[in-house]
Amino acid sequence: MVLLGNLTASPAAAVIRQAQRADGPASVLAIGTANPANCVLQQEYADYYFRVINAEHDTKLKSKLHRICKSSAIKKRYFYHTDEMLRDHPELIDRTLPSLDTRMGIATTAVPELAAAAATKAMAEWGRPATDVTHLIVGTYCGAHMPGADVRLASLLGLAPSVRRTMLYLNGCNSGATALRVAKDIAENNRGARVLVVCAELTLILLRAPEDEADKATLIMQALFGDGAAAVIVGADVNRGSVECPLFEMVAASQAVIPESERAAAGRLGEDGLLFRPAVEMTTLIRENVEQCLVEALAPLGLSGGWNRLFWAVHPGGRAILDGVEAVLRLDSEKLAASRHVLSEYGNMSGPTVIFVLDEIRRRRGELGVGRDGLGVLLGLGPGISVETIVLHATGNY
Numbered sequence: 001m002v003l004l005g006n007l008t009a010s011p012a013a014a015v016i017r018q019a020q021r022a023d024g025p026a027s028v029l030a031i032g033t034a035n036p037a038n039c040v041l042q043q044e045y046a047d048y049y050f051r052v053i054n055a056e057h058d059t060k061l062k063s064k065l066h067r068i069c070k071s072s073a074i075k076k077r078y079f080y081h082t083d084e085m086l087r088d089h090p091e092l093i094d095r096t097l098p099s100l101d102t103r104m105g106i107a108t109t110a111v112p113e114l115a116a117a118a119a120t121k122a123m124a125e126w127g128r129p130a131t132d133v134t135h136l137i138v139g140t141y142c143g144a145h146m147p148g149a150d151v152r153l154a155s156l157l158g159l160a161p162s163v164r165r166t167m168l169y170l171n172g173c174n175s176g177a178t179a180l181r182v183a184k185d186i187a188e189n190n191r192g193a194r195v196l197v198v199c200a201e202l203t204l205i206l207l208r209a210p211e212d213e214a215d216k217a218t219l220i221m222q223a224l225f226g227d228g229a230a231a232v233i234v235g236a237d238v239n240r241g242s243v244e245c246p247l248f249e250m251v252a253a254s255q256a257v258i259p260e261s262e263r264a265a266a267g268r269l270g271e272d273g274l275l276f277r278p279a280v281e282m283t284t285l286i287r288e289n290v291e292q293c294l295v296e297a298l299a300p301l302g303l304s305g306g307w308n309r310l311f312w313a314v315h316p317g318g319r320a321i322l323d324g325v326e327a328v329l330r331l332d333s334e335k336l337a338a339s340r341h342v343l344s345e346y347g348n349m350s351g352p353t354v355i356f357v358l359d360e361i362r363r364r365r366g367e368l369g370v371g372r373d374g375l376g377v378l379l380g381l382g383p384g385i386s387v388e389t390i391v392l393h394a395t396g397n398y
């Protein structure tokens, strides 16, 4: 018997526990992304939106939305909802009518299908059979079903019935980073684990008309958010000669909440769908606190300061958020090029967005400021205000 303080552990138990752990760090082994087919150009969005909400006469609000769209640094966004769907379901637009059932009904199949499209691409790149996935983590703000989107997704992908599932509902825009942090812990604590992480979001759950003339928060949401899904395979201890190829080693992961910021990004699911309102102060709170959060996460690793030595995959919550992070960390302009590119091409897709950014970084490694030591930070931001920090090492295997 081995005495550990007042605990007693048998050597046999210690050996069994040790044998369950991976030797190496978790790594990102493959990435896949997907978007629905319906694409709306940002310069046409104000016309599109006021047409589908039957408010073309409201020229004052329409020109305000047009101005916000123009300064959003977004070129286009993708949506699952179509004109026909909105015509068939006036309750999706008229905020006096209950619409949760309609939104949830559509999400029941649409979310797992979009998730499956991204996951199929990640699994094709990974190169191993679907039944080798041991764990599944699914994140979405679009719905709250039992059983969850994870069960339907596992069936669409042909995962084994023994796959160990974790569902993350309503985590908001940090859900991509949160899911990756949980996947890292699973992969490092379960030898041989291969974790499929999938985040899928549809703005159908939060589409609505403005409440009144003063409702700028609704306009901001409608101007920024888009639909998309992203998937990652995470695993440790890749065998020599295996088809698997580590893209990024996951060096460390942490989460912090900005003090007294609870109301800055608040949402709730109600009869009228998901009402989410990022406050005007959200941008300022992030700008004033993000460096301290990063110092606390990175200093114990000997990595704080000198932010330009690192590459950056920052959640592009909005143009002003990226501007604030860039300014406060004094980042060279190319450091947030991947985040700005994803914002421009897809808008803010919530949880999946930061995974799209990671995908962009591995595609354009040379241009995007991945330094010689290959270290970087994936920064997730969401309600809380939560700051998720994952330190990555780009392996160069692309």
Ligand SMILES: CC(C)(COP(=O)(O)OP(=O)(O)OC[C@H]1O[C@@H](n2cnc3c(N)ncnc32)[C@H](O)[C@@H]1OP(=O)(O)O)[C@@H](O)C(=O)NCCC(=O)NCCSC(=O)CC(=O)O
Residues within 6 Å of the ligand: 067, 068, 071, 072, 073, 171, 172, 173, 174, 216, 217, 220, 224, 265, 277, 278, 279, 280, 281, 282, 283, 316, 317, 318, 319, 320, 321, 348, 350, 381, 382, 383
């Ligand atoms: C939307 C913008 C591109 C617009 O930029 P502009 O330069 O045009 O102008 P601006 O910032 O002055 O905003 C235009 C008008 O909208 C108002 N306004 C801005 N943000 C607002 C908000 N959150 N709620 C209510 N009103 C808001 C301004 O006061 C102004 O009003 P007036 O015209 O009357 O003066 C930028 O503000 C931006 O990127 N903001 C950050 C968006 C954000 O919070 N993203 C986080 C989403 S949540 C997320 O990613 C994570 C999560 O929490 O899950």
